[in-house]
Amino acid sequence: MIVKVLLTLWMTAMIVAAFLYAGAAAGFPGQTSRILFFHVPQAWVATLSFLLSMVASCMYLARRRVRVDYVALSAAELGLLFCILATATGSIFAKATWGSFWNWDPRQTSIVILLMIYGAYFALRSAVPDPEKRRVFAAVYSILAFVTVPFLVFVVPRITASLHPEDTMNPANPGMDPKTLKVFLGSLFAYTGLFVWMLRLKIRLLRLEGRQEPEFIITEKLRQEGEKR
Amino acid sequence: MKEGLNFVLGVNLIIWFGIAFYLFILDRKIRKLEDTSQDIKR
Amino acid sequence: MRRGRWITRTGQSTYLNEALAIWLRDLRGEFRTRYAVNAILMFAVTTLIAVSFSIGSFRIAEAEKPFLYSVLLWIILVFSALSGLSRSFVKEEEAGTMDVLKLSARPQAVFLGKLFFNLTLLGALEIIIVPSFILMMNYKIKHPGLFTAMIITGGFGLGAGTSIVAAMIAQASARGALFSVLSFPLLLPLMITAIKGCERAADGMNTAGWPEVRIAVAYTVIMIIMSLFLFPLIWEE
Numbered sequence: 001m002i003v004k005v006l007l008t009l010w011m012t013a014m015i016v017a018a019f020l021y022a023g024a025a026a027g028f029p030g031q032t033s034r035i036l037f038f039h040v041p042q043a044w045v046a047t048l049s050f051l052l053s054m055v056a057s058c059m060y061l062a063r064r065r066v067r068v069d070y071v072a073l074s075a076a077e078l079g080l081l082f083c084i085l086a087t088a089t090g091s092i093f094a095k096a097t098w099g100s101f102w103n104w105d106p107r108q109t110s111i112v113i114l115l116m117i118y119g120a121y122f123a124l125r126s127a128v129p130d131p132e133k134r135r136v137f138a139a140v141y142s143i144l145a146f147v148t149v150p151f152l153v154f155v156v157p158r159i160t161a162s163l164h165p166e167d168t169m170n171p172a173n174p175g176m177d178p179k180t181l182k183v184f185l186g187s188l189f190a191y192t193g194l195f196v197w198m199l200r201l202k203i204r205l206l207r208l209e210g211r212q213e214p215e216f217i218i219t220e221k222l223r224q225e226g227e228k229r
Numbered sequence: 230m231k232e233g234l235n236f237v238l239g240v241n242l243i244i245w246f247g248i249a250f251y252l253f254i255l256d257r258k259i260r261k262l263e264d265t266s267q268d269i270k271r
Numbered sequence: 272m273r274r275g276r277w278i279t280r281t282g283q284s285t286y287l288n289e290a291l292a293i294w295l296r297d298l299r300g301e302f303r304t305r306y307a308v309n310a311i312l313m314f315a316v317t318t319l320i321a322v323s324f325s326i327g328s329f330r331i332a333e334a335e336k337p338f339l340y341s342v343l344l345w346i347i348l349v350f351s352a353l354s355g356l357s358r359s360f361v362k363e364e365e366a367g368t369m370d371v372l373k374l375s376a377r378p379q380a381v382f383l384g385k386l387f388f389n390l391t392l393l394g395a396l397e398i399i400i401v402p403s404f405i406l407m408m409n410y411k412i413k414h415p416g417l418f419t420a421m422i423i424t425g426g427f428g429l430g431a432g433t434s435i436v437a438a439m440i441a442q443a444s445a446r447g448a449l450f451s452v453l454s455f456p457l458l459l460p461l462m463i464t465a466i467k468g469c470e471r472a473a474d475g476m477n478t479a480g481w482p483e484v485r486i487a488v489a490y491t492v493i494m495i496i497m498s499l500f501l502f503p504l505i506w507e508e
Binding site: 061113116117119120123124127128129133136137140141143144145147148151152155 | 435436439440442443444449452453455456457459460461463464486489490493494497498501504505
């Protein structure tokens with residue numbers, strides 16, 4: 001509990017610092033660089049979630065432990081949330097810096113593709129009635145989706161760079177200014193902590209729901225029968 | 230510019246406190262559920 | 272996962288034999304009913320006519336044509352594929368022959384057979400649509416060899432990326448739309464590469480090394496390997 005309180009305070013500190021402590025970065029119009037203190041950690045968490053979900057999917061396929069699938073599902077939900085946040089803050093930044101909300105530059109393209117993969121993942125989950133099948137299918141899909149990511153990472157930049165000389169999003173070097181770097185890393189840390197907190201909450205919820213599942217009740221009853229004897 | 234900055238900061242803080250508050254409430258509710266509802270004895 | 276031999280020694284059926292059997296069975300069925308081919312071709316032809324009609328009289332700068340036409344061509348191909356390729360598994364589900372199929376051959380063989388079938392459909396699609404497109408739109412291609420290679424490998428990639436998804440949605444509830452939604456993110460890298468490759472072929476510039484073709488081949492190989500790995504998991508449910 002104390003950790004959560006500390007996390008809350010830390011995030012508060014980071015938000016304040018993002019506006020009052022750190023200065024606005026040089027190459028950007030006005031105060032717009034400040035959004036990067038929020039945008040980049042969000043994108044980072046979105047990618048981290050995706051990775052976690054994929055790894056959990058592999059582990060689920062290996063041992064078929066339902067709890068592992070809880071991790072995969074929760075990570076996917078959070079990943080989607082932070083992906084939407086990252087897209088939103090990114091577009092705001094784009095509008096402020098380059099004048100239009102959407103440019104299809106490589107970073108924006110990758111985040112949209114991630115969004116599509118999440119969308120497809122949840123569409124699949126909701127379309128399979130049988131729970132065991134649902135978990136397996138979802139896990140298989142997330143692995144397939146992950147396999148295409150290296151292609152996107154290497155292919156998309158080549159294409160968009162040579163087709164349109166776009167202004168590539170420069171997540172800048174917040175390393176330039178020590179104050180900025182501190183706030184940036186601090187914010188990254190805060191967002192990761194927030195992610196872990198939300199993830200654990202989701203998993204706990206799923207476990208509680210799982211207690212209502214027939215499969216759980218049956219195995220519990222069998223166990224209790226076994227203990228009586 | 231300074232006033233604008235303070236305003237945005239304020240909005241952000243309000244949003245964050247709202248989120249944190251919500252998470253704490255959720256935490257408490259989940260904790261209560263976990264402690265009270267035992268494994269189903271039917 | 273049982274290991275099977277690729278070359279028969281004692282007359283035992285191999286993966287390839289079983290796969291070919293399934294493929295031939297699907298082909299024969301298709302010859303009779305022509306259901307999937309019709310669906311795919313109708314979609315493709317209609318879209319092609321719509322595109323040609325709308326763009327035909329419009330003045331597009333010559334410099335833009337290689338790229339734009341490549342985009343249009345691949346949109347037609349990909350979406351036609353998405354409209355029809357799920358048939359290979361869905362028809363089993365609809366006819367009730369899914370369980371028989373699961374019993375009759377090993378999972379990898381079933382997947383390969385269905386993959387071959389999908390590739391055949393795609394081959395037919397490309398043979399009909401691509402020349403039609405080139406003629407109707409007056410697509411000037413400076414490097415036909417690269418262009419053909421791109422079309423062929425792109426077609427392979429399309430089949431490789433969608434077949435396992437077809438197997439999944441055949442066993443789910445919301446068939447048609449789900450297939451497109453699931454396949455599209457997986458196909459995106461291939462589509463981007465294919466568009467770029469065809470544009471390059473039409474342009475005639477920088478054609479050394481055929482990078483896009485190689486990427487498409489890599490994509491196909493990887494997707495097929497992953498599918499062979501993962502297919503048994505969704506098949507033996």
